[in-house]
Amino acid sequence: MINKVKLSLQPTFRPPSEAFSLILQVTNGCSHNRCSFCSMYKGVPFKIKSLEEIKAEIDYFRNRTRYVERVFLADGDALIIPTEKLIEILKYIKKVFPECKRVSTYASPKSLELKSEEELKEIKNNGISLLYIGAESGSDEVLKKINKGVTSKELGDLILKAKKVGFKTSVTFIAGILGDKDFRENAVATGKFISRCEPDYVGILSLMLEENSDLYQEWLKGEFKEAKGIEILKEIKLIIENIDVTSNIVFRANHASNYLNLKGDFPKDKERLIQEIDFALSRQTLKDKNYRLL
Numbered sequence: 001m002i003n004k005v006k007l008s009l010q011p012t013f014r015p016p017s018e019a020f021s022l023i024l025q026v027t028n029g030c031s032h033n034r035c036s037f038c039s040m041y042k043g044v045p046f047k048i049k050s051l052e053e054i055k056a057e058i059d060y061f062r063n064r065t066r067y068v069e070r071v072f073l074a075d076g077d078a079l080i081i082p083t084e085k086l087i088e089i090l091k092y093i094k095k096v097f098p099e100c101k102r103v104s105t106y107a108s109p110k111s112l113e114l115k116s117e118e119e120l121k122e123i124k125n126n127g128i129s130l131l132y133i134g135a136e137s138g139s140d141e142v143l144k145k146i147n148k149g150v151t152s153k154e155l156g157d158l159i160l161k162a163k164k165v166g167f168k169t170s171v172t173f174i175a176g177i178l179g180d181k182d183f184r185e186n187a188v189a190t191g192k193f194i195s196r197c198e199p200d201y202v203g204i205l206s207l208m209l210e211e212n213s214d215l216y217q218e219w220l221k222g223e224f225k226e227a228k229g230i231e232i233l234k235e236i237k238l239i240i241e242n243i244d245v246t247s248n249i250v251f252r253a254n255h256a257s258n259y260l261n262l263k264g265d266f267p268k269d270k271e272r273l274i275q276e277i278d279f280a281l282s283r284q285t286l287k288d289k290n291y292r293l294l
């Protein structure tokens with residue numbers, strides 16, 4: 001049986017914090033697949049694998065892995081899997097990997113919208129504890145421009161829905177998403193959005209143009225110009241200045257795409273993070289050496 005498992009060789013992506021998790025590709029692609037900056041699953045038809053296929057893959061990994069502490073369900077939004085089927089997958093993971101302490105997945109706005117609170121509760125009770133949500137921005141204008149498919153209010157409500165059910169939420173935003181255009185409205189709206197939703201984890205990435213994305217096509221035509229590193233840092237600073245929270249948020253802007261590594265907890269490290277950005281912005285050496293900040 002094991003030898004008959006044909007593992008999918010489709011490209012797989014995962015959040016950086018899932019580097020040591022077992023990545024279980026229960027779907028291929030992304031059911032939305034329309035965000036203008038994203039090329040991850042371009043040309044990959046969205047598909048939910050059959051239960052038989054998924055169980056065979058779980059068995060395959062059990063036979064080759066001694067200890068699995070964490071499982072990440074891929075690809076782009078595995079929460080979209082119909083609830084009954086998802087619960088069966090989760091029960092099987094629990095049975096086959098009893099040592100597993102955490103199951104997580106990406107959740108698109110659509111997948112959160114389609115599921116009722118009761119369904120989400122059941123999914124949580126059966127093992128998924130952490131949802132990764134790519135919000136990208138808190139601005140209506142930007143969300144529309146990048147084809148996220150939701151307004152800021154709708155997106156915020158969906159994150160609050162996930163939190164209400166008890167999921168931990170890890171939400172990412174993209175600085176520089178407007179290129180060389182004025183970032184201020186986007187930064188202020190994003191800071192306020194974070195303040196409203198208070199996700200458990202907030203990650204800020206810097207835009208990296210991906211070949212095959214719609215945004216890349218705009219860039220080729222000269223309709224989009226990338227923001228300079230200094231402007232991106234100023235944007236992140238303005239986002240931070242507009243975050244006003246009482247509960248603890250783990251804040252990270254230390255992804256490979258970022259120009260400056262920032263790490264801290266809100267609200268306690270807010271001022272320190274601003275000071276770190278100010279210090280970097282004031283360093284003439286960074287400019288002289290023509291580092292990426294220029």
Ligand code: SF4
Nearest residue numbers: 030033034035038076
């Ligand atoms: S950013 Fe996420 S939701 Fe948007 S197309 Fe890419 S994988 Fe899908």
